[in-house]
Amino acid sequence: MKLFDPRPKTSRDSLFDRERELEELHRAVDRGLPLVALLGVRRVGKTSVLRTFLGEVNGLYVDARGLVRRADLETRVADALSESLGRLRRFLEGVRGVSVAGFSVEVRWRGRDSVSLAGLLSEIDKRGERFVFALDEVQQSKPPVSAELRSVLAYGYDNLENVTFVVVGSEVGMLRDFLALEDPSSPLYGRYAYEVHVERFSEDLSREFLERGFREEGVEPPPGVVEEAVGFFDGIVGWLVLFGRGYVDGAGSVEELKRAAVNLAAEELGKLSPRERMVLRAVAEGCRSWSEVRRYVDERFGVALPKATLSRIIEKLEKLSIIRGYEFLDPVYREAARRLTT
Template sequence: MEVIDLLFSLTPKTKKEDLFDRERELKDLEKLLETYPIVVITGLRRVGKSSLVKVFLNKSDLLHITVDGRRLYETSGGNISSHHLTRFLGEELSRISKSQKLLNVLKRVRGITVSGTSIELNPKEFSLSDLLEKLNETAKRRKKKIVIFFDEAQYLRYYGSRGGNDLLALFAYCYDNFENVRFIISGSEVGVLHDFLKLEDYSSPLHGRGIGFLTVRPFTFDQSVDFLMEGFREVGEKINFDVEEIVREIDGIVGYLVLFGVKYLEKKKKDEALKEVFHAVKALFEKEMEELRKRSERYPFILRQIARGINTWSALKNIFRAKGDFIGDSRLYSLLETLEKMSFIEKTQSGYRIVDPVFERILRE
């Protein structure tokens, strides 16, 4: 069965009327962009980060360019060069250049040729910093912001020969010089925070700069129930099971809820649909754990302990010592803080907890 309805769609949302109950996050993103040159969108995989940003940009009157890191990675064969980025930007500029005022701006950028409404970029002459300078001037005259959205930004660590550092240097330059240019960066927390932005690395061009963070959190229990009920109403599907039971199993991560809805409509069996969701999440989880393990074996160890109830700083410190790992206090704090930033865990009054209940269940196995 082909599912084309608004809520039970596996592709990111682009229109506000299709986005379910994210009013607060949309307002928060608007405020952050007013303050910070760079805003990083964090949150669990499939929680709806891309949908949030796409809807925000499409409903705003801000000039914006979207760079899909995954598409760049795939079309480049895993080795993204300035040529690949330039070609991609040419496509994006053609999309947004319907305004004659913008065409006039682009004519003044080195390496860009404008013929009618057709745009061509010469990779050997084109300068991204020159483009951003001209766009910044235009945005300043209009008293607006220009937004560059890097989605799936973890793949940008494959840009150039220095692991994306050339792009980070460009971000830092724009941060310091172009007051009307804004960057939104989103993607896998492990890849974005560790491998691309490298915010904890003193040698990173962005180290020490003020950056805005917006965490897209899972839906509450009630929101999740409403989401599933509305999704089934949209397709005219009458269900004979307790939706609350499903939400207790998979919580409020919108991607899981959508996948359950799609699989239920396909199989018409609640338990089969749930099994499909857990199978997909387990594969995703194993990939995430492998990515974490590459950075430090301590990350998956900490997550397993928290899932088993060893969830305070002192208890974690003791269990590290018990296995002969005399980790320093500052290092343990840093590991826990990073796991929080990556939305794997959160700190509560009773200790740390795993944010994603499906991940927690898999960790306990």
Template sequence: MLFDERPKEKREDLFDRDNEILTIKNNIKRPLIVISGVRRIGKTSVLLVALNEIKENFILIDCRKLKENYGRKDLYSLFSQALSSKLSYLRDILERVRGISILGNYVEIKWKGREYLSLSDLLDNLNKKRLIIAIDEAQRLRGPMSNEVKDAIAHAYDYDKNLTFILTGSEVGLLHDLLDIDNENSPLYGRYYFELSLERFSRDLSEEFLRRGFEEFSLKVEDNIIKEIADYFDGIPGWLTFAGNAYLNMRKIEEVKERAISIAKRELEHLIEEKSNVSQITGRRYKNTLRCLARGKNTWSSLLQCLQEEEGSTISSSVFDNIITNLEKLSIIKDYEFLDPIYKEAAKRLR
């Protein structure tokens, strides 16, 4: 079903994206592939459909489960869950690896002590069979363990020819920061990776997606409603899917918009809360910057002036630049404009 809000796994449930699926298939033998795009653009769906059609064995590591200051225990827990999902394929390898125990259908990995298993050694053993290692929302690997992760990937890039890594990320700048291939001090310095950037649907594709989705529910929706939804949600598949489902239940376009704005507002408030954990001043400045951007302050000078008026104080250009850079790395804004129109509407309502 096109309006199924869960990640798609089969081609018949995925609208368009044929070229993107083919691109992944054609590059699947590369050591490192990156799939990037804004939130709700459909990265996980494209990844899963491609992997299921390639018909090669893969494990999926969902980094959304990682807390901000994760440790080795948290990271190894994700690998344990992922390896357990492919135990029937990997059992003969894993049974012989020091530091791994198999209890029933679950793989336990020693993350400290005498039998500690490093990520590089784990990957070397997995290399005994062909395996794709997909890491969803990989930018969340940034943090205290990031160099250890990158060391392992860099080692596998050079020596483990049976492994392919596919990394996805919706906070594109942070994902690039994680890889850091232009930094000579980074373990992945100089390594080439193939990047597939997912784009929004065109206006025509958005309308066709909505029509076909409504048809699956035998609902005839007027063209003006379809056009309004397509315009408002700006070609972002996740929002279009949300809007289709919400309209099926509400039949009132304004209520659909309001619910979407409410969701986006909660996400922005969560970001502000995270920054407030650093300091109340930092959290407040992010909130005021978002509000100023939503009012159309789309130049460096006008945005800084607006922020200073909100704060009632002067703000150094370096502090201001840091806020803008971080919002860009989070894929919330680009060139002083919101990448997602729903976030813009939500930012207007921040208090």
């Protein structure tokens, strides 16, 4: 798989400069830590790190985005088991409620001789080998399944000595809220999550990434193209891939490719509420304090935000990992926010 392939990477051969993150994950699992959080801003490459790591251990990957019903969770777990059957067959054979036939897995979640998710993980735990159960973007799951996932994590934390749970999230504050480690009402209260952070590339690494990617494609861009992309995309590997792929495929000029990235970010920000978009616009236009944001929203949009409302909005935008301290974590989103209207 080449560097400019937009799909998540699955091996070290195609993953660029993530040795530190992979080794941190390996150390955490080798130490038997029960709960690991893999964190980083949007498009920084967390899923590629995770999928590559899971290719080197006994583990299962489940995409938790948008999960609402238990049936949806059960379907995704069963599909993930089938996709990884070649590596996981020995963990599943003989487990009550699990049928392995050819290259597929059928799980009986209800009725006679059925198994629950916690029960399935308990059976895997009995095999005596280290196993990783990974939930990607788990903070985007919704009730009632989100509560069930927290209960499974808590059960595994307390009872499954051979299972490590890895939870992944780009909305860092929301992920921490989902785990609720400091909330007495949460089943995970008082537990500890070891954090591994996937960082953006430095300017030098961004430059090397693009230059290597262009060499793989047999393309030599004119002087200045790489430097412009390095300066604009600020080490966010997903944007660098999008730019490189688009440039190689002739999808547009440098400016058109930058605009395409901003448009994509604007689509995501457009899903926020009107008041949240107002606040982001204010921050994008240079407001660097609570009072400046409130004044800008009043003068620009004619909306006087109550103090409590503004505080809640800023807190939410920080938990979504869009801003921190009145600064955007990704310059592409800053440019996109400048286009926001109510």
